[in-house]
Amino acid sequence: MSEEIPRLPDEHLDRAREIVAEKRTRQKCKSCYDRGYIGTNQNNLLVPCAKCTDVDGVMEAWRGYVAETPALKELYGDYFEEEEEGTDESQQ
Ligand SMILES: [Zn+2]
Numbered sequence: 001m002s003e004e005i006p007r008l009p010d011e012h013l014d015r016a017r018e019i020v021a022e023k024r025t026r027q028k029c030k031s032c033y034d035r036g037y038i039g040t041n042q043n044n045l046l047v048p049c050a051k052c053t054d055v056d057g058v059m060e061a062w063r064g065y066v067a068e069t070p071a072l073k074e075l076y077g078d079y080f081e082e083e084e085e086g087t088d089e090s091q092q
Contacts, residue, residue, distance in 0.1 A: 006075045008044040012065075016046040019061045026052040 008016075020036040032038055032049035041047050048058045066072040 005043045008040075008075075009071070010044070012069070012072065013040070013044070013046065015065055016062065019065065020046060020048050020053055020058055023048070023054045023057040023061065024052050025054055028052075 017035075017037070024036045028034065029036075029049060029052035031051045034052075036049055036053050038047045038049050048055050066076050
């Protein structure tokens with residue numbers, strides 16, 4: 001049941017780090033050595049530090065970046081897109 005998530009191309013990691021840096025809520029943090037992220041996961045996606053960054057804000061900014069970057073949109077289109085069909089009004 002595991003969904004295949006493509007590995008993030010390395011060239012986008014810089015932008016990911018910038019996004020994390022922009023969303024930091026504290027300057028000093030021992031958990032992540034002031035980097036704002038813990039590391040990368042198996043998909044090469046940055047794992048933001050929950051102690052000193054606004055993780056929701058990071059995800060939101062990241063989704064925005066994916067949406068405006070065609071190469072990433074192609075890779076992750078469905079995965080990061082906000083759910084569009086939230087309502088149950090499908091009656092005809
Ligand atoms: Zn931290």
